[in-house]
Amino acid sequence: MSSPEISESEASARGRTVAIVAARFNDLIVSSLLKGAQAAWSAREGVSEELLVVRVPGAYELPVVARQLAGSGRYDAVIALGCVIRGDTPHFDYVAGECARGLQLAALETGVPVIFGVLTVETLEQALERAALSAGNKGGESMEAALEMAAVMERL
Ligand code: INI
Numbered sequence: 705m706s707s708p709e710i711s712e713s714e715a716s717a718r719g720r721t722v723a724i725v726a727a728r729f730n731d732l733i734v735s736s737l738l739k740g741a742q743a744a745w746s747a748r749e750g751v752s753e754e755l756l757v758v759r760v761p762g763a764y765e766l767p768v769v770a771r772q773l774a775g776s777g778r779y780d781a782v783i784a785l786g787c788v789i790r791g792d793t794p795h796f797d798y799v800a801g802e803c804a805r806g807l808q809l810a811a812l813e814t815g816v817p818v819i820f821g822v823l824t825v826e827t828l829e830q831a832l833e834r835a836a837l838s839a840g841n842k843g844g845e846s847m848e849a850a851l852e853m854a855a856v857m858e859r860l
Pocket of ligand 1: 730
């Protein structure tokens with residue numbers, strides 16, 4: 705077996721298929737994460753496929769769709785994008801916790817990487833920082849993680 709270590713530059717998008725599931729809750733933030741992910745995809749050498757983007761009401765609904773996409777056999781990786789802000793909700797822990805748990809389960813059950821592109825923050829300001837289109841956009845980072853994980857899984 706060749707080394708499973710993948711350098712970032714090796715993780716090209718050539719021949720890859722990636723699906724994104726994105727929450728509509730906190731849409732100002734999530735739309736920006738989506739743009740970051742789409743920009744990172746388009747910037748990669750070798751892109752040929754269209755990205756599939758599915759929208760759902762909130763972060764709590766991300767796992768069921770991620771599980772369906774991951775289990776379809778059509779995608780090398782699935783990215784879940786959302787934003788849960790503690791200040792907004794007394795049920796932060798349930799929404800954020802179940803979302804994270806469900807996304808990990810979707811990955812473990814299917815063997816398809818499911819990337820956790822969900823911001824879990826205290827304030828809107830913290831969310832805006834991580835959704836900025838300039839640098840450190842969590843959506844863009846999620847796309848990079850998705851392509852790296854697709855390459856890692858292919859080698860194992
Ligand atoms: N969904 C989010 O994505 N982020 C939040 O901050 C949030 N808050 O604040 O409650 C939120 N709630 C909705 C939840 O994800 C479900 O859509 C809803 O409970 C219906 O199941």
